[in-house]
Amino acid sequence: MNVHKKPNAPVLDSYWMPFTANRQFKAAPRLLAGAQGMYYTSTDGRQVLDGTAGLWCVNAGHGRRQIAAAVERQLTELDYAPSFQMGHPIAFDFAERLAEIAPGPVGEKLDRVFFTGSGSESVDTALKIALAYQRAIGQGTRTRLIGRERGYHGVGFGGISVGGIVNNRRVFPQLAGSDHLRHTHDLARNAYVKGQPEHGAELADDLERLVALHGAETIAACIVEPVAGSTGVLIPPKGYLDRLRAICDKHGILLIFDEVITGFGRLGDAFAADYFGVTPDIITTAKGLTNGAIPMGAVFTSRKVHDGLMQGPDNAIELFHGYTYSGHPAACAAGIATLDIYRDEGLLTRAKDIEADWHAAMHSLKGLPHVIDIRTIGLIAGIELGSRDGAPGARAYDVFVDCFEKGLMIRVTGDIIAFSPPLIAEKKHIEDIVSILGDALKRAA
Numbered sequence: 001m002n003v004h005k006k007p008n009a010p011v012l013d014s015y016w017m018p019f020t021a022n023r024q025f026k027a028a029p030r031l032l033a034g035a036q037g038m039y040y041t042s043t044d045g046r047q048v049l050d051g052t053a054g055l056w057c058v059n060a061g062h063g064r065r066q067i068a069a070a071v072e073r074q075l076t077e078l079d080y081a082p083s084f085q086m087g088h089p090i091a092f093d094f095a096e097r098l099a100e101i102a103p104g105p106v107g108e109k110l111d112r113v114f115f116t117g118s119g120s121e122s123v124d125t126a127l128k129i130a131l132a133y134q135r136a137i138g139q140g141t142r143t144r145l146i147g148r149e150r151g152y153h154g155v156g157f158g159g160i161s162v163g164g165i166v167n168n169r170r171v172f173p174q175l176a177g178s179d180h181l182r183h184t185h186d187l188a189r190n191a192y193v194k195g196q197p198e199h200g201a202e203l204a205d206d207l208e209r210l211v212a213l214h215g216a217e218t219i220a221a222c223i224v225e226p227v228a229g230s231t232g233v234l235i236p237p238k239g240y241l242d243r244l245r246a247i248c249d250k251h252g253i254l255l256i257f258d259e260v261i262t263g264f265g266r267l268g269d270a271f272a273a274d275y276f277g278v279t280p281d282i283i284t285t286a287k288g289l290t291n292g293a294i295p296m297g298a299v300f301t302s303r304k305v306h307d308g309l310m311q312g313p314d315n316a317i318e319l320f321h322g323y324t325y326s327g328h329p330a331a332c333a334a335g336i337a338t339l340d341i342y343r344d345e346g347l348l349t350r351a352k353d354i355e356a357d358w359h360a361a362m363h364s365l366k367g368l369p370h371v372i373d374i375r376t377i378g379l380i381a382g383i384e385l386g387s388r389d390g391a392p393g394a395r396a397y398d399v400f401v402d403c404f405e406k407g408l409m410i411r412v413t414g415d416i417i418a419f420s421p422p423l424i425a426e427k428k429h430i431e432d433i434v435s436i437l438g439d440a441l442k443r444a445a
């Protein structure tokens with residue numbers, strides 16, 4: 001049934017929407033028609049301030065002509081080319097440009113790049129690379145993959161297996177042998193923190209416990225988001241990531257950082273690995289890679305991992321894996337134009353410049369109705385609300401709808417509001433976020 005009644009409105013029946021309560025949405029749709037800079041325009045002509053960079057992806061802001069022009073040029077010149085046993089220059093050029101900003105100490109940078117089509121594909125690619133690497137170096141018993149509770153690693157079978165969100169897992173089978181660390185969220189000890197919380201580094205020792213339980217020789221890799229986004233902005237306690245790194249090193253376990261949201265400047269460095277000073281073996285990215293303009297992901301690996309797989313006869317395919325759209329020319333063009341913008345406008349480090357204003361503004365919401373925690377890092381904020389009795393998530397959802405109607409896009413997960421505005425945000429945008437959200441919180445039941 002199409003219940004959308006406005007004249008000239010689209011028919012909503014056929015599109016089965018992702019991660020959406022389809023029937024509820026179609027009864028009262030929120031539709032976006034345009035976007036420029038920090039703002040969306042809704043189909044009813046209202047300006048909506050983008051507090052979330054789309055879905056954590058439009059880091060350079062909307063409507064970047066440079067990206068559109070590069071994509072148009074590329075589509076006219078070479079629209080598509082296969083990447084299996086064939087190549088096209090722009091994919092190599094883009095990989096070299098990414099290698100230039102890859103994290104890691106000199107000589108150990110993660111400068112080998114495998115292209116995918118999304119964050120989920122990047123995650124499944126990284127897990128497969130880890131398994132293939134362990135086998136290639138004679139560690140074929142290492143087939144177990146470790147993730148973390150409240151982790152989100154996309155929706156592939158690999159990603160949901162290491163992910164730790166019950167709704168993403170309960171209906172679907174998972175990879176045998178995957179196991180999980182506990183999450184690090186601890187409101188009792190770490191509420192209202194700017195930056196990294198003090199307490200919880202010892203939770204990394206869960207990996208030691210899993211080693212003791214399963215045997216190190218069965219574990220291929222451990223994957224975590226440096227800052228978990230989708231389950232409500234969980235910031236790693238001081239020392240936690242370093243400790244995970246040390247335990248992985250001790251036991252021959254590869255460490256994977258899922259940087260699908262933290263990559264490309266979200267924290268004030270190109271990658272969270274730079275920001276936290278911890279270098280994993282593999283990094284997954286997507287989203288900000290192309291400013292969200294064209295779907296694409298990229299997996300960065302160390303040379304150790306890459307070279308470990310470059311074995312056997314020269315005519316052997318080293319990794320039986322890849323996508324029709326790996327290194328798609330238009331996506332590469334979008335990516336290079338995006339990197340140019342990041343470089344020319346200093347966006348990969350801009351979060352550092354506005355971080356103090358951002359943290360102060362977000363923490364000024366402390367004391368408003370329902371707020372039980374505010375946490376901030378880089379240009380990210382999580383604002384946790386107390387749940388309504390018997391209706392978890394309902395309060396934040398109401399705030400989300402209210403904010404949208406008043407001209408602000410926020411993102412909610414359960415009763416946590418997450419902010420990740422484009423990295424071009426100015427003080428006035430931050431003030432508007434605080435003012436619209438503050439009013440919505442005061443109205444919320």
Ligand SMILES: Cc1ncc(COP(=O)(O)O)c(C=O)c1O
Binds near residue numbers: 118154261286
């Ligand atoms: C950390 C992380 N990994 C993976 C993904 C999945 O990315 P995609 O939706 O592009 O498949 C996401 C998406 O939000 C994410 O936040």
